[in-house]
Amino acid sequence: xxxxxxxxxxxxxxxxxxxxxxxxxxxxxxxxxxxxxxxxxxxxxxxxxxxxxxxxxxxxxxxxxxxxxxxxxxxxxxxxxxxxxxxxxxxxxxxxxxxxxxxxxxxxxxxxxxxxxxxxxxxxxxxxxxxxxxxxxxxxxxxxxxxxxxxxxxxxxxxxxxxxxxxxxxxxxxxxxxxxxxxxxxxxxxxxxxxxxxxxxxxxxxxxxxxxxxxxxxxxxxxxxx
Amino acid sequence: xxxxxxxxxxxxxxxxxxxxxxxxxxxxxxxxxxxxxxxxxxxxxxxxxxxxxxxxxxxxxxxxxxxxxxxxxxxxxxxxxxxxxxxxxxxxxxxxxxxxxxxxxxxxxxxxxxxxxxxxxxxxxxxxxxxxxxxxxxxxxxxxxxxxxxxxxxxxxxxxxxxxxxxxxxxxxxxxxxxxxxxxxxxxxxxxxxxxxxxxxxxxxxxxxxxxxxxxxxxxxxxxxxxxxxxxxxxxxxxxxxxxxxxxxxxxxxxxxxxxxxxxxxxxxxxxxxxxxxxxxxxxxxxxxxxxxxx
Ligand SMILES: Nc1ncnc2c1ncn2[C@@H]1O[C@H](COP(=O)(O)OP(=O)(O)O)[C@@H](O)[C@H]1O
Ligand SMILES: [Mg+2]
Numbered sequence: 001x002x003x004x005x006x007x008x009x010x011x012x013x014x015x016x017x018x019x020x021x022x023x024x025x026x027x028x029x030x031x032x033x034x035x036x037x038x039x040x041x042x043x044x045x046x047x048x049x050x051x052x053x054x055x056x057x058x059x060x061x062x063x064x065x066x067x068x069x070x071x072x073x074x075x076x077x078x079x080x081x082x083x084x085x086x087x088x089x090x091x092x093x094x095x096x097x098x099x100x101x102x103x104x105x106x107x108x109x110x111x112x113x114x115x116x117x118x119x120x121x122x123x124x125x126x127x128x129x130x131x132x133x134x135x136x137x138x139x140x141x142x143x144x145x146x147x148x149x150x151x152x153x154x155x156x157x158x159x160x161x162x163x164x165x166x167x168x169x170x171x172x173x174x175x176x177x178x179x180x181x182x183x184x185x186x187x188x189x190x191x192x193x194x195x196x197x198x199x200x201x202x203x204x205x206x207x208x209x210x211x212x213x214x215x216x217x218x219x220x221x222x223x224x225x226x
Numbered sequence: 227x228x229x230x231x232x233x234x235x236x237x238x239x240x241x242x243x244x245x246x247x248x249x250x251x252x253x254x255x256x257x258x259x260x261x262x263x264x265x266x267x268x269x270x271x272x273x274x275x276x277x278x279x280x281x282x283x284x285x286x287x288x289x290x291x292x293x294x295x296x297x298x299x300x301x302x303x304x305x306x307x308x309x310x311x312x313x314x315x316x317x318x319x320x321x322x323x324x325x326x327x328x329x330x331x332x333x334x335x336x337x338x339x340x341x342x343x344x345x346x347x348x349x350x351x352x353x354x355x356x357x358x359x360x361x362x363x364x365x366x367x368x369x370x371x372x373x374x375x376x377x378x379x380x381x382x383x384x385x386x387x388x389x390x391x392x393x394x395x396x397x398x399x400x401x402x403x404x405x406x407x408x409x410x411x412x413x414x415x416x417x418x419x420x421x422x423x424x425x426x427x428x429x430x431x432x433x434x435x436x437x438x439x440x441x442x443x444x445x446x447x448x449x450x451x452x453x454x455x456x457x458x459x460x461x462x463x464x465x466x467x468x469x470x471x472x473x474x475x476x477x478x479x480x481x482x483x484x485x486x487x488x489x490x491x492x493x494x495x496x497x498x499x500x501x502x503x504x505x506x507x508x509x510x511x512x513x514x515x516x517x518x519x520x521x
Binding site: 092105110150 | 229230232233425426429430431432433434435436439
């Protein structure tokens, strides 16, 4: 589903964020991408949904090398990859419903479909009661749920989550992870970037460890530390 | 695309409402420059009209040699009326002219006492078809053997035509400059509403919006702003032109002002369409510039 081959990423500032990454993530896998802050987790995810391009190497998503993808094709790539952003990236002046519906609107879906699918996604994340609220009226955990609803509303085969528990208390973090696990069980490949040790250890999933831009460990049923 | 049209329109109105003061600035800017544009158009149109009407009323006067007989004069009249560009030739015999002259002064002097013999030549009043043929016709006539002299007010016509040309040229350059300035202001105004939503644009693109999907609401916003501005300009022009024509025709009834409704409608339509074009370009340019910075 996702395959990185000899991927290097050096930002224009000269910082080597990723160094010779080789990684294969299969269909419907659940993978934790762990590493301390600045290790290159966000950069790796950005390469997958083409917010950034690798300096060299191949990033193949669903048989397409997105590193070489034409700019006009990027929107269609992104409709197949749900992304849960660390800072949520919700549209501030739109309601919860509108935020989720927006990911469907861009596909040109008819109004009735938009309404039905958005409500389904909001139901799945348990936010049906807050459809008319604005982002600033929500708690961190609630924003995260809306963000997840928006990410999955198109039924993408891939879901990327960047530090989804970054600003949440342990109980809420746990709820969010349960939700991501549920989505994974509905045939979605899920990649979660995190430095939340207790959650990684508890979930017993595949763990890929980054350190200073290098992939140093890749382990099934892994723990945060060896 | 069409399933999204309703959404784009709603988005455009939303943006206009949020734009508030800036939207009004853009509308007023477009209205002001299009009003100036329209004023120039009307001015040039009317000046052209006045010149062509006035010069078509102008004719030249040809004086024959003094000792020409009436028969010879009749032959010349025939010749003149057959010249290319000549519309009409009117003959006044030297006797008629002399009697008229005497009649005009008759009360005051006994002219016959002073001047025994009629000193006047026969005259022809020649009307040309179009004013620009005047000079050519005058030259041809003055070269005829029996013609002594040709007089016409070609100088005046030339001056008027130069004036119209200058107004036309000046108006055109002013209109071009004005359009560019307006476009600049409109681009920057819409750009402010774009900038205020740059984060939104970035998020929209991240969740899979195409560039054109993001652009449409701004283009429609441009159309609405442009239509408003153009509509205001059109209204101002129509009302002020009609009242000006009314007042001028009362004061100067002989002035040939343009009252052709088709022509005027065309000018008003150009104003509205021009506003729309400015708005569309403004919206398109500003959102495209913002999108260039995005991935
Ligand atoms: N847009 C950018 N320009 C320059 N350097 C960047 C940029 N984004 C990230 N970096 C650098 O790349 C390295 C990896 O960052 P990141 O991928 O965000 O790490 P993580 O998500 O694991 O905290 C850091 O040293 C960071 O400063
Ligand atoms: Mg990060």
